Amino acid sequence: xxxxxxxxxxxxxxxxxxxxxxxxxxxxxxxxxxxxxxxxxxxxxxxxxxxxxxxxxxxxxxxxxxxxxxxxxxxxxxxxxxxxxxxxxxxxxxxxxxxxxxxxxxxxxxxxxxxxxxxxxxxxxxxxxxxxxxxxxxxxxxxxxxxxxxxxxxxxxxxxxxxxxxxxxxxxxxxxxxxxxxxxxxxxxxxxxxxxxxxxxxxxxxxxxxxxxxxxxxxxxxxxxxxxxxxxxxxxxxxxxxxxxxxxxxxxxxxxxxxxxxxxxxxxxxxxxxxxxxxxxxxxxxxxxxxxxxxxxxxxxxxxxxxxxxxxxxxxxxxxxxxxxxxxxxxxxxxxxxxxxxxxxxxxxxxxxxxxxxxxxxxxxxxxxxxxxxxxxxxxxxxxxxxxxxxxxxxxxxxxxxxxxxxxxxxxxxxxxxxxxxxxxxx
Amino acid sequence: xxxxxxxxxxxxxxxxxxxxxxxxxxxxxxxxxxxxxxxxxxxxxxxxxxxxxxxxxxxxxxxxxxxxxxxxxxxxxxxxxxxxxxxxxxxxxxxxxxxxxxxxxxxxxxxxxxxxxxxxxxxxxxxxxxxxxxxxxxxxxxxxxxxxxxxxxxxxxxxxxxxxxxxxxxxxxxxxxxxxxxxxxxxxxxxxxxxxxxxxxxxxxxxx
Numbered sequence: 001x002x003x004x005x006x007x008x009x010x011x012x013x014x015x016x017x018x019x020x021x022x023x024x025x026x027x028x029x030x031x032x033x034x035x036x037x038x039x040x041x042x043x044x045x046x047x048x049x050x051x052x053x054x055x056x057x058x059x060x061x062x063x064x065x066x067x068x069x070x071x072x073x074x075x076x077x078x079x080x081x082x083x084x085x086x087x088x089x090x091x092x093x094x095x096x097x098x099x100x101x102x103x104x105x106x107x108x109x110x111x112x113x114x115x116x117x118x119x120x121x122x123x124x125x126x127x128x129x130x131x132x133x134x135x136x137x138x139x140x141x142x143x144x145x146x147x148x149x150x151x152x153x154x155x156x157x158x159x160x161x162x163x164x165x166x167x168x169x170x171x172x173x174x175x176x177x178x179x180x181x182x183x184x185x186x187x188x189x190x191x192x193x194x195x196x197x198x199x200x201x202x203x204x205x206x207x208x209x210x211x212x213x214x215x216x217x218x219x220x221x222x223x224x225x226x227x228x229x230x231x232x233x234x235x236x237x238x239x240x241x242x243x244x245x246x247x248x249x250x251x252x253x254x255x256x257x258x259x260x261x262x263x264x265x266x267x268x269x270x271x272x273x274x275x276x277x278x279x280x281x282x283x284x285x286x287x288x289x290x291x292x293x294x295x296x297x298x299x300x301x302x303x304x305x306x307x308x309x310x311x312x313x314x315x316x317x318x319x320x321x322x323x324x325x326x327x328x329x330x331x332x333x334x335x336x337x338x339x340x341x342x343x344x345x346x347x348x349x350x351x352x353x354x355x356x357x358x359x360x361x362x363x364x365x366x367x368x369x370x371x372x373x374x375x376x377x378x379x380x381x382x383x384x385x386x387x388x389x390x391x392x393x394x395x396x397x398x399x400x401x402x403x404x405x406x407x408x409x410x411x412x413x414x415x416x417x418x419x420x421x422x423x424x425x426x427x
Numbered sequence: 428x429x430x431x432x433x434x435x436x437x438x439x440x441x442x443x444x445x446x447x448x449x450x451x452x453x454x455x456x457x458x459x460x461x462x463x464x465x466x467x468x469x470x471x472x473x474x475x476x477x478x479x480x481x482x483x484x485x486x487x488x489x490x491x492x493x494x495x496x497x498x499x500x501x502x503x504x505x506x507x508x509x510x511x512x513x514x515x516x517x518x519x520x521x522x523x524x525x526x527x528x529x530x531x532x533x534x535x536x537x538x539x540x541x542x543x544x545x546x547x548x549x550x551x552x553x554x555x556x557x558x559x560x561x562x563x564x565x566x567x568x569x570x571x572x573x574x575x576x577x578x579x580x581x582x583x584x585x586x587x588x589x590x591x592x593x594x595x596x597x598x599x600x601x602x603x604x605x606x607x608x609x610x611x612x613x614x615x616x617x618x619x620x621x622x623x624x625x626x627x628x629x630x631x632x633x634x635x
Contacts, residue, residue, distance in 0.1 A: 061491070270491070340428070370492065371492075373493045378494065378497055383441055385489070387485070388444070388458075426485060
């Protein structure tokens with residue numbers, strides 16, 4: 001079984017049970033007047049469904065398009081994504097455009113059932129009525145897949161949807177995207193994509209103890225629950241975020257999956273493969289322009305748990321790390337850590353290696369990885385896995401080395417951290 | 428700034444870590460030889476690992492976002508490799524078991540309508556183009572694990588799954604015998620897979 005893009009917030013449900021405030025009254029925008037031919041509308045909807053990456057969760061790999069059934073594992077049980085194909089009995093073929101918009105905008109299913117926030121309706125609420133109608137038209141044009149939705153297997157009390165009322169009161173702010181009149185058209189388009197369909201905040205904003213996200217920490221990065229990958233900060237903070245990345249570095253990374261600064265891996269490889277590589281240059285550039293405008297707050301600190309180590313352990317592992325690097329890594333990443341970009345990413349001055357959390361570099365050494373094969377990079381170079389070759393101590397040593405050599409300002413890592421990640425879900 | 432070599436070999440370093448620089452395999456029982464297996468077979472396996480037909484998380488993870496065209500290039504790369512075979516393993520079974528293995532591999536069990544391995548995998552056991560793998564140069568534990576995976580349905584192929592049918596009719600001792608005898612064979616003088624010919628049974632992964 002494939003391990004899915006994980007979901008978030010079930011911790012909050014117990015607390016949410018205490019909160020019984022009713023969901024706020026809704027205002028619905030009227031349906032947009034139809035423009036252009038129906039075929040154009042469907043094509044637009046297909047594109048927007050790419051931008052929203054619907055396929056990633058609603059299609060089993062190599063399975064029937066939008067047939068759902070993908071298992072989403074959480075600490076509280078397993079969710080199964082629903083069928084969103086045009087099948088009238090088991091998909092959304094019988095839904096109206098109004099019902100579809102209400103689902104995206106309010107997080108309620110056709111019968112009024114509250115959706116679990118695994119469905120990113122807190123982002124999709126920003127989608128315009130016109131775009132919702134286009135996505136609706138596209139989904140209605142897809143092959144009907146007759147596949148009955150599988151029941152979630154959440155444990156009590158997480159299977160009580162009434163608990164979601166509290167979560168929504170705390171963390172759901174309904175409303176379409178409102179363009180900022182003081183910003184450019186390009187910035188507003190980028191903001192719309194990032195905050196709405198792109199649902200970037202689902203991974204790139206840390207989850208608090210109640211399973212919600214805090215606006216003050218928006219896009220400052222966070223550990224993705226269950227998957228054990230760290231989604232880095234997207235702000236302009238020099239230490240943790242996009243800092244001195246150029247627009248071209250960002251667009252290259254999002255469209256090709258590789259750049260001079262680094263490659264996408266882990267869950268982001270899927271996002272580039274399924275979504276970003278299919279978007280227009282203009283839209284990806286708009287995303288980059290918006291991200292570059294996110295302020296690098298002086299108050300932003302990397303609040304993820306620091307890698308743990310003892311001075312004694314670090315001293316013991318340090319010389320070993322240099323030796324392993326020379327023997328195993330330098331052939332591609334170069335003696336000075338400058339790499340051979342874009343095929344072999346640089347490790348020197350690479351933020352994703354130096355963050356407080358050492359989860360990403362440890363996992364890359366353990367499991368290796370291929371960036372996604374994209375239109376712009378159809379035959380990517382791959383990082384070898386070392387789990388089968390190196391011991392916990394050896395991996396801790398070499399990760400410590402790359403986090404602290406060449407001016408990198410990461411901290412050492414311990415054997416214990418490496419060992420814990422050997423059992424992290426791969427897939 | 429130095430650039431990475433624009434070669435397949437540099438692109439598949441991620442494979443070499445377990446399967447050897449030229450796909451020769453390693454001394455780990457579960458990292459099989461890839462070199463010289465027909466490209467169609469290797470391509471089918473890469474697709475199966477990517478899409479879930481074969482379940483081995485480290486492989487499923489590595490291939491998840493690689494497109495068909497690139498997997499085909501990877502398959503062709505390893506199909507063209509001709510590294511030397513490792514020396515055969517000393518058998519860990521008794522002579523009678525080894526003889527049983529030889530009998531099943533070369534003659535099958537006609538009374539039970541079980542074809543010989545060699546009928547499809549080539550008289551030299553180097554596989555058959557386009558999509559049947561060679562059986563030489565593999566570890567006994569790897570072979571028996573694959574037969575078990577076929578039998579219990581954890582290794583899927585396109586239907587009809589001929590290897591599921593065959594492995595379901597083999598006893599545990601027969602699987603041990605086949606694996607032990609195959610692993611004890613020296614590398615063939617000519618590692619080229621056999622030309623396509625008529626198969627004794629229908630296999631979904633091999634176009635007929």
